[in-house]
Amino acid sequence: MAVKPVNVGILQAQMLDRGVYDADEFDAWMAERGWAWRALERGDYGITVDEALVVFTFEDPLRWAETFLFEPDSGDPYRFWDYQRPSMRAWMQDVIHQDGAECGKTREIIALTAWAGCTAMGGRVPNPWSLIAAPQQTHLDEIILALEEQFGVADGAGQKTLIQHFWLKPKRTPHTMHRFLAPNPVRPDKPSIARTYYRPGGHDGEAFRGVHVNAFGLFDEGAKVKSKVIFSEFWRALKPGCRARVYSVPDGDRASEFFRLTQTAVPDLPVGKSGYRLFRWQQTMKPAPFWSAERDAEMVRRFGGRNTPGFQRNVLGEHGQAENPVWPWGSLMPNVVDLPDYRVIKLHADAEADTLSIEVMGVKLSVSDGRKVGTYDTLRDDAIDLAPILRGTDASRRAAMADILRPHIPFTAHGSFWAGGDLGERNDPTELIVSEEVGPVMRDCVRIKLQGFPYHLQEDLIFVLDSLFNHLPFWGVDLGSAGTVVVKDLCTVDRFLDAMFDGRMVGFHFQQNVECIGEDGEALEDDDQRTGERRTLVAPAKHWATQCISARLQAGGYALPYDNDALNAMATQTAREGAKWPIYSKKDDHVPDARRQQMLRKLRALIDEGLGHDLFASGAIERAA
Numbered sequence: 001m002a003v004k005p006v007n008v009g010i011l012q013a014q015m016l017d018r019g020v021y022d023a024d025e026f027d028a029w030m031a032e033r034g035w036a037w038r039a040l041e042r043g044d045y046g047i048t049v050d051e052a053l054v055v056f057t058f059e060d061p062l063r064w065a066e067t068f069l070f071e072p073d074s075g076d077p078y079r080f081w082d083y084q085r086p087s088m089r090a091w092m093q094d095v096i097h098q099d100g101a102e103c104g105k106t107r108e109i110i111a112l113t114a115w116a117g118c119t120a121m122g123g124r125v126p127n128p129w130s131l132i133a134a135p136q137q138t139h140l141d142e143i144i145l146a147l148e149e150q151f152g153v154a155d156g157a158g159q160k161t162l163i164q165h166f167w168l169k170p171k172r173t174p175h176t177m178h179r180f181l182a183p184n185p186v187r188p189d190k191p192s193i194a195r196t197y198y199r200p201g202g203h204d205g206e207a208f209r210g211v212h213v214n215a216f217g218l219f220d221e222g223a224k225v226k227s228k229v230i231f232s233e234f235w236r237a238l239k240p241g242c243r244a245r246v247y248s249v250p251d252g253d254r255a256s257e258f259f260r261l262t263q264t265a266v267p268d269l270p271v272g273k274s275g276y277r278l279f280r281w282q283q284t285m286k287p288a289p290f291w292s293a294e295r296d297a298e299m300v301r302r303f304g305g306r307n308t309p310g311f312q313r314n315v316l317g318e319h320g321q322a323e324n325p326v327w328p329w330g331s332l333m334p335n336v337v338d339l340p341d342y343r344v345i346k347l348h349a350d351a352e353a354d355t356l357s358i359e360v361m362g363v364k365l366s367v368s369d370g371r372k373v374g375t376y377d378t379l380r381d382d383a384i385d386l387a388p389i390l391r392g393t394d395a396s397r398r399a400a401m402a403d404i405l406r407p408h409i410p411f412t413a414h415g416s417f418w419a420g421g422d423l424g425e426r427n428d429p430t431e432l433i434v435s436e437e438v439g440p441v442m443r444d445c446v447r448i449k450l451q452g453f454p455y456h457l458q459e460d461l462i463f464v465l466d467s468l469f470n471h472l473p474f475w476g477v478d479l480g481s482a483g484t485v486v487v488k489d490l491c492t493v494d495r496f497l498d499a500m501f502d503g504r505m506v507g508f509h510f511q512q513n514v515e516c517i518g519e520d521g522e523a524l525e526d527d528d529q530r531t532g533e534r535r536t537l538v539a540p541a542k543h544w545a546t547q548c549i550s551a552r553l554q555a556g557g558y559a560l561p562y563d564n565d566a567l568n569a570m571a572t573q574t575a576r577e578g579a580k581w582p583i584y585s586k587k588d589d590h591v592p593d594a595r596r597q598q599m600l601r602k603l604r605a606l607i608d609e610g611l612g613h614d615l616f617a618s619g620a621i622e623r624a625a
Helices: 009-018 023-033 037-042 049-059 061-068 082-088 105-123 137-150 228-236 257-264 293-303 309-314 329-335 394-408 455-468 481-492 494-499 541-554 564-571 590-608
Strands: 094-098 129-134 167-171 177-182 192-200 216-219 243-248 276-279 343-350 355-368 371-385 416-422 430-438 441-451 474-478 505-508 513-515 525-527 534-536 538-540
Touching: 023 049, 037 049, 049 061, 049 105, 061 082, 061 105, 082 105, 094 257, 105 129, 105 137, 105 177, 105 192, 105 216, 105 243, 129 137, 137 192, 216 228, 243 257, 257 276, 257 564, 293 309, 329 541, 329 564, 343 394, 371 564, 394 455, 416 590, 430 455, 430 590, 441 455, 455 481, 455 494, 474 481, 474 590, 481 494, 481 505, 505 590, 513 541, 538 541, 541 590, 564 590
Parallel strands: 094 243, 094 276, 129 192, 129 216, 216 243, 343 441, 416 474, 474 505
Antiparallel strands: 167 177, 177 192, 343 355, 355 371, 416 430, 430 441, 513 538, 525 534
């Protein structure tokens, strides 16, 4: 049995006084090195007991912070709650924090930043440089002030702190940069000068330009970043080996980069395995009195209930749903099933680079902690020359499109096929969805996203896609500027006549009025105030299609894959009150609009069967099916 030394030195006494020193942890630390107490006391390892305690303390950011930092309110030693400790000790991993409010995110940023600067990353990185980023400067000010308080240099502080001697004069303009003086593990004769940059993301991340860091890249309030270019500028500031950590309370925006990061991060990711490790801190994890029955009741009152977005995000750290969602997450999830044959195909035409990027993915559904989880399985990810397709003959273009699509669209018909398309310009994506209706269920088969496709390429791709389904789908297409041209050509130009689109494809304006007839053929009626007779209500096509999709979702009438991008686009669709009809958000609405077009085409089939009046024919393209 190891015998503990009597004289433990000043540092150990300080650790004991603060309740930090754990003899068993120190024993384990020495055992990792094959050291023994008596040999350490004799100096067999070229280091004294006190020096060993310094290394023991400096190597671990958690132990270091609880030894040297203090609570600004009380002056007591810094303490971390049990749920926070694993994250502090995962400093060598890339980490995503999806947390509730007031759970300790800022405290961790402060501790890691001070530790990295004062200890040279525990004696591992000389001259460590770190970047602390946030959407706005106001998010950074709290961190800057808290760190300066820890070093006793904040305005009006006037106090001596345990780490004050590490402090060097900072740079204040145009952005704050803290500097710290620490031992250099590589050049002991030359001190380590650490830097911590504080930069706001702004609208495009320009402030990150010119910053290159090798220690930490810490991004606070990541959910509030709405432009992906801000994160791309942040990533490029991180040199190889730099550890990235992104913190935020979710805000319900499933189209954000932060949401994507939380979906790719893995809880309990082992050290050494690539990827992001996910931490989920909730207010309910805090010990009393920070969380109690009284505090719980206060949060319920503050946010108006447990099931409100405010409570879900700020207390539980859940993404929750968007404010005023059109299709709440809870209405989508019961329709999500495992669809092994479903494919996502993304094609990006870059005429300047002369490339057609091709990405094909399947979707895998699993269950984790009682929740459905979807992951993409990449089946193809490459690029081919665009010029031969862009400028080739009709036959060569169609052959090239068929070569791309055919391997990923196995065709077996069991029911009716319905397709919807929201067609975009070169800089606006096109979304196509094809589903098969078997009995009461509409099962998704394929989703195709196109970017940079001129009209004639969109036409050829739709023709080829339709042919792979044996020219069976009934198409609904948005009559925007692109849709008007494409629908007209597909239905009238000789080279597409073999597909007979004029009998299956209908273009719709979302603003046109339609009769409110549901999929069951039943009409919504009301009394005509002028005549007193019953009449069928009419509504804008976009609104009525939305209502019918909602009804089908509530009845479990869809079989949807866990296609993250598509589900997130549906879940983030919001509506606000208009003068007469809801006004639907335009952000990331391409998938929802393709789904609406699909529904409008299905409703149009009721008109074709003689139910109701043909109010669909008020668009730019009028035809009889």
